[in-house]
Amino acid sequence: MKRYLLLLLTIGALAACKSNKKPGKGANEPMTFEDFQELFTPGTLPYKLNADSLQLKMADSLAVGAADVSRFLTDTLTQGDYSKTEKVKLFPLTRIQGNVTNYMVIKAVGRTQTTGYLCILDKKGKYLNRLRIANTGSADGAVVFTSIDSKNVIKISSEKKLSGSNTALREDFYAVGKDGTAQLIMTNSNGPTTPGQIFNPIDTLPRKHKFSGDYTAGDMNLISIRDGEDAKTFQFFITFSKNNGSCKGELSGRGHYIAGNRGEYKDKESSCGIAFQFSAGRVTIREVGGCGAYRGIKCFFEGNFVKKAEKGPRKGAKQQSTQR
Template sequence: MFFEITCAHIKIISNFSPRINFSMKRYLLLLLMIGALAACKNNKKAGNNTNEPMTFEDFQALFKPGTLPYKLNADTLQLKMADSLAVAATDVNRFLTDTLTKGDYSKTEKVKLFPLTRIPGNVADYMIIKAVGKSQTTGYLCILDKKGKYLNRLRIANTGGSDGSIISTSIDNKNVVKISAEKKKSGANTSLKEEFYAVNKDGSVQLIMTNTNGPTTAGQIFNPIDTLPRKHKFSGDYTSGDMSIVSIRDGEDGKTFQFFISFSKDNGNCKGELSGRGHYLAGNRGEYKDKESSCGISFQFSAGRVNIREIGGCGAYRGIKCFFEGGFVKKKHKSQG
């Protein structure tokens, strides 16, 4: 087709008035050739069932554009999709990861992959893929940097795994990913566990809070910064009851600190959990401000105590009827060795 079009137009250009010089004819011919090449390129189909390799732009175009906030539940996951919409595993392996379904499906199980949505985020971009196998249907959140490089993945939805849990997810406009796992128990009872993750620029995810309607055991708080150094005079663990703690650890220098806050109020009906890096201010004060949201915490240190107060909206990290606030008493620490 390219040669037929080009030759036809060459004949037309050759029959132009003699007043059009050779340079002008050559220029017109060059423009027509560029246009013909572009048309040929646009008419090629890349990817499945073709000999043309798929580009990242082709791969990305398979995903429906979306925005935050975003939700994916089991009902949506179960909607049947035409096999023609599936993407080849080789393309997923090339542009994302070859371990997408690892741990959820056996190596011998035939799994079809369907591109769902692509979403631009504040710190990273997302691609959501559905995997359909004989045993289950699973949703994955793939995290990419702003140049399209794959960084990480999260299992965010499932129609029912081996333990009977049904998993759904939501991502708010602050890039907080909430993964909810619901499991049927005896009778009409169900257990619900909600995990909240913050997505970092490098693709790593940080568990910032866990909510569950299951029984709470006193004294069992997992402190993710427990092993960090505590040489600063304000570093240590401050508690209020068995299930509330403000943990302070040394920062990169004397002006910063690492913190972890976890509290449970109203017999476990209202919980909150938050961790991050704060900085010290004058007058025995400290402050934390989330770069991706309005959440902020004020710390006021005194002899053996710390008082915290919420100075921004931190609703993504706590229940709606309670706040990051109150006084905590410093625990004595036994030096190791």
């Protein structure tokens, strides 16, 4: 009788161990999205991710498989920050329900640097976009951290030590739409303005489309075009400085290609619109409607910009043209 009871207890223990096995990590049943999101600690807005929190060491057993991240979120999560050959561990941090979209925060740990990513999902759990929101150990010595307020405004801060005890701080504020697009709405910076040193928030996105690339008109005037979620859309970032720096403007968002070599952007929050005209190695922009919220009162989003020659293979040339 004792042997029989011992056998039953052993079978029960084995069954319990099997039931506690993480789906997607050797179990017979594949991981579901519900299983995947349970790996993230529930959080609320407002939310902060600073350098100290990012650098906290986590047990390897808490890492999530890259295949699961690719299946439920994106296969280009670490693109632009880590090489394809570098071994990167991914750790699920926090999941947050926002007013417009939901968020999942993932930490990537590489050989020399650690990066935090904010994955944006719709209310049904469909992946829409990702933002690089935190980083330590980068080659330029900058430390990146972020906060999200209760109104879903994302502030990404980059702090870099200068000579002595001086530091340069740049703060970029983004508003997130229902479609996952993150629009740059304001920038604060106390760092030096050096000709040719423009921070481009979409620089690492794929540029496979024939019109994708960087267009310039002087040192501090840039139109950056990157691939959109499909062949009919594109991501853009515009920054300019006119009249010896007395009038500046900055705008980012998602545009649509229309007939021929034209594109257009319409701001959902105002009457601001931008018309794009692409030609061989050039783009011309014209302001349509009032874009005063994004520029000085004595200048406009307008002018001709020349495409910069790219060095080496185009970024994202072997990647899918969608930002995932």
